[in-house]
Amino acid sequence: IIKTLLVGTALWFMVALITHGGRNSIEGSAQVEYDEPEAKSFKSSKRKSEPAAYGSNLSDGLGVLAAPGADTALGELGKPVVLPKNISEETKLAVSEGWKKNAFNQYISDLISVRRKLPDPRDEWCKVPGRYLTNLPQTSVVICFHNEAWSVLLRTVHSVIDRSPEHLLKEIILVDDFSDMPHLMQQLDDYMSSLPKVRIIRANRREGLIRARLLGARYVTAPVLTYLDSHCECAEGWLEPLLDRIARNKTTVVCPVIDVIDDATLEFHYRDSSSVNVGGFDWNLQFNWHPVPARERARHLHTAEPVWSPTMAGGLFSIDKEFFEKLGTYDSGFDIWGGENLELSFKTWMCGGTLEIVPCSHVGHIFRKRSPYKWKSGVNVLKKNSVRLAEVWLDDFAKYYYQRVGNDKGDFGDISSRKALRENLGCKSFHWYLTNIYPELFIPGESVAQGEIRNVGFPKACLDSPVRRQDLHKAVGIYMCHRQGGNQYWMYSKQGEIRRDEVCLDYSGSNVVLYPCHGAKGNQLWIYNEATKQIQHGSSEKCMAVSKKKDGIVMEHCDVLEKRQKWSLENFKA
Ligand code: LR7
Ligand code: MN
Numbered sequence: 167i168i169k170t171l172l173v174g175t176a177l178w179f180m181v182a183l184i185t186h187g188g189r190n191s192i193e194g195s196a197q198v199e200y201d202e203p204e205a206k207s208f209k210s211s212k213r214k215s216e217p218a219a220y221g222s223n224l225s226d227g228l229g230v231l232a233a234p235g236a237d238t239a240l241g242e243l244g245k246p247v248v249l250p251k252n253i254s255e256e257t258k259l260a261v262s263e264g265w266k267k268n269a270f271n272q273y274i275s276d277l278i279s280v281r282r283k284l285p286d287p288r289d290e291w292c293k294v295p296g297r298y299l300t301n302l303p304q305t306s307v308v309i310c311f312h313n314e315a316w317s318v319l320l321r322t323v324h325s326v327i328d329r330s331p332e333h334l335l336k337e338i339i340l341v342d343d344f345s346d347m348p349h350l351m352q353q354l355d356d357y358m359s360s361l362p363k364v365r366i367i368r369a370n371r372r373e374g375l376i377r378a379r380l381l382g383a384r385y386v387t388a389p390v391l392t393y394l395d396s397h398c399e400c401a402e403g404w405l406e407p408l409l410d411r412i413a414r415n416k417t418t419v420v421c422p423v424i425d426v427i428d429d430a431t432l433e434f435h436y437r438d439s440s441s442v443n444v445g446g447f448d449w450n451l452q453f454n455w456h457p458v459p460a461r462e463r464a465r466h467l468h469t470a471e472p473v474w475s476p477t478m479a480g481g482l483f484s485i486d487k488e489f490f491e492k493l494g495t496y497d498s499g500f501d502i503w504g505g506e507n508l509e510l511s512f513k514t515w516m517c518g519g520t521l522e523i524v525p526c527s528h529v530g531h532i533f534r535k536r537s538p539y540k541w542k543s544g545v546n547v548l549k550k551n552s553v554r555l556a557e558v559w560l561d562d563f564a565k566y567y568y569q570r571v572g573n574d575k576g577d578f579g580d581i582s583s584r585k586a587l588r589e590n591l592g593c594k595s596f597h598w599y600l601t602n603i604y605p606e607l608f609i610p611g612e613s614v615a616q617g618e619i620r621n622v623g624f625p626k627a628c629l630d631s632p633v634r635r636q637d638l639h640k641a642v643g644i645y646m647c648h649r650q651g652g653n654q655y656w657m658y659s660k661q662g663e664i665r666r667d668e669v670c671l672d673y674s675g676s677n678v679v680l681y682p683c684h685g686a687k688g689n690q691l692w693i694y695n696e697a698t699k700q701i702q703h704g705s706s707e708k709c710m711a712v713s714k715k716k717d718g719i720v721m722e723h724c725d726v727l728e729k730r731q732k733w734s735l736e737n738f739k740a
Contacts (some may be wrong), residue, residue, distance in 0.1 A: 184337035241278030244434030292526035308382035311396035336388035374502035422527035445477035480507025505551030572650030616735025623729025
């Protein structure tokens with residue numbers, strides 16, 4: 167009741183405001199940006215649809231909160247919800263609070279029915295009668311949360327119940343990872359007590375999402391385990407295509423297509439099967455997305471067929487419970503967040519399984535630009551997880567990750583039991599995995615130089631730049647050499663690229679910028695002359711230099727006497 171009142175008040179404000187016109191979005195107005203963890207989002211190929219027109223349907227909207235179903239209510243069918251520009255200071259404050267606590271627009275989420283309908287994102291291929299086995303196994307859905315917003319958590323749970331066939335859903339296990347938001351206590355117990363399939367398990371200290379998942383798994387009674395994040399919405403028919411793959415082969419681990427729920431408008435925009443992505447990773451051991459590679463496309467007649475994926479994003483997947491246990495579930499030495507998705511991906515492939523993305527299965531997820539909850543201070547949790555991962559699974563390739571962190575492994579705890587696990591399972595090598603499962607990955611050892619690029623005339627200066635999505639097209643800079651890898655770690659490839667992961671130094675006449683590597687030489691061809699120490703650009707024939715003011719990189723006419731044009735490339739071997 168309190169909830170309805172609150173929403174009612176909010177809508178009342180909007181009615182007042184809308185009369186004064188103004189339809190621009192205030193999205194993100196109060197968004198705070200942090201550095202950690204790195205933003206992980208991908209653009210949907212679909213154009214955003216027009217924002218929902220509201221004003222005419224507010225009363226319907228209120229009605230919908232009591233009786234879901236009206237297609238005209240706010241956010242129904244996955245439509246975006248945008249507030250008018252000239253809302254009251256009070257509303258602005260509420261919006262801003264919502265962003266601060268959740269790193270998405272909680273205020274907007276609270277205006278949308280927790281049982282809103284979504285469009286059906288499936289390809290026709292998925293709906294052909296007889297597509298799936300009739301005798302599918304049941305699943306338990308485990309959802310871990312730490313301080314999740316009320317409306318978002320409820321929408322996740324309702325979407326599972328409403329859009330899973332009754333007989334296939336054994337139970338939903340909510341694992342509360344030691345939240346302290348008041349609505350997640352008694353209020354949550356009360357609400358869920360009316361949903362017989364839902365069970366709440368509470369951790370009695372902050373475990374982090376990986377150990378929280380392991381805790382949830384202990385209560386699972388169905389043969390298949392399905393994990394979801396706590397801010398998801400399952401679309402029509404999401405479950406059958408996942409269970410079908412496992413029914414056919416218990417060593418197949420499956421992920422749905424993860425559709426984007428916009429963090430600002432809660433718009434659900436789905437990806438059609440022709441633009442499905444698969445998972446990869448870089449040598450920073452960061453997960454990333456790629457289009458389905460040609461070799462994989464060639465294995466299929468239709469784009470809606472399940473595709474092999476080198477890695478998974480981590481949060482949304484189904485796995486046979488026995489197979490998960492056989493693989494040693496997760497490394498319980500992993501803290502808070504990160505690394506576990508690559509661990510499970512590598513061992514699935516290396517220890518006899520298959521990892522797939524199933525284009526017929528769609529689940530939306532709110533992608534955030536920062537992490538809203540507390541991380542441990544004083545420890546680099548993600549790095550510790552990644553070092554454990556590298557030590558156990560990467561064999562000699564671990565060194566490429568260590569180069570990226572200045573060869574400083576730090577304290578990563580005891581990993582002997584994880585090594586024993588790999589040994590006992592008789593898993594294949596990481597070299598096998600890279601060659602057969604992820605041949606697209608650029609291997610640093612196949613480059614001519616790896617490490618810093620240091621100026622000779624001004625030997626404190628190193629080429630320095632982050633290569634996040636937002637850094638593309640920006641000028642590359644110089645910075646005091648620090649010998650810690652990171653933004654000063656570059657590779658000089660046999661093809662003459664200066665690159666990090668999938669980003670290359672590119673010059674087309676003005677600044678030297680970062681650009682996705684295209685492999686076609688052209689503006690990305692750099693020729694290093696070991697004798698003169700110059701880095702000459704292929705098409706312009708100019709040389710890279712530190713500017714006279716020593717505040718950046720310039721391209722200038724080559725002059726062997728000019729010290730600013732001389733560079734040393736770490737680990738260079740001709
Ligand atoms: O201490 C914590 N305890 C928790 O229970 C921290 C988090 N959590 C919960 C949290 O409430 C959420 O439900 O764990 C879940 C994941 O945390 P998010 O949503 O803050 O992070 P994320 O969406 O970036 O998480 C992605 O990467 C994680 C670490 O590797 C996990 O694998 C997540 O499950 C994963 N999410 C997805 O795969 C969805 C698609 C995102 C992408 C790419
Ligand atoms: Mn998430």
